[in-house]
Amino acid sequence: MGRDHFKKPHEKSSHRSAPKSDNVYLASLSKLYSFLARRTGASFNKVILRQLFLSKINKPPVSVSRIARALKPEVSANKIVVVVGTVTDDVRIHAFPKATVAALKFTKGAKATILKNGGEAITLDELALRAPTGKNTLILRGPRNSREAVRHFGMGPHKNKAPKVQSKGRKFERARGKRRSRGFKV
Incomplete structure (x- = not known):
């Protein structure tokens, strides 16, 4: 059987065509x-x-x-x-x-x-x-990337991105893997 469509017939555009705001x-x-x-x-x-x-x-x-x-x-x-x-x-x-x-x-x-x-x-x-x-x-x-939230995007090793944590104290995600004096630093 042949294919009916080589492209989706109702492909949604990812771009906005009007402002979302009701201003x-x-x-x-x-x-x-x-x-x-x-x-x-x-x-x-x-x-x-x-x-x-x-x-x-x-x-x-x-x-x-x-x-x-x-x-x-x-x-x-x-x-x-x-x-x-x-x-x-x-x-x-x-x-x-x-x-x-x-x-x-x-x-x-x-x-x-x-x-x-x-x-x-x-x-x-x-x-x-x-x-x-x-x-x-x-x-x-x-500057679009000056928001605090952008610091957390694209997590992964050797990316130097900030982890998403609930507590921001001394003991939370600040030791092993973050400092040379505590095992290793990524």
Whole structure:
């Protein structure tokens, strides 16, 4: 007997096609950027749209110090910085370049830092009016692997991963196999 199907007829796509959140602002933004992605054909809009669909964990915050670092080279000095997520403040930096930053959300401190240095903090729908094809923009993303939970992923010997333990005391998973003075160290 022959095979009827060489590919599953109803194969489920692993990518999101809409934001899972019921946030009205996110829904309207994804509607806007899906229109722009379709009509302009610019890959910038497709990237923004895909990032709007991501879960909160996969949209980590970006600090103003990371933005300042990205704007250091003269090439990217006068570009609009785009963050699909929250922009947070960093009290450790003293100087922030004059820049236009577009993001989903700004913390109070981050907005104050940007405005104090002569910059602008705009929303993503305002960005769509200014740069519908993403010309002269710079997309930034936050560190996804800085979460505490990531320390435990991919356990195994010689991986230096943190074990998942209930108790975190001196006696729990800190002796044999963890220190040279206690038998051996993996």
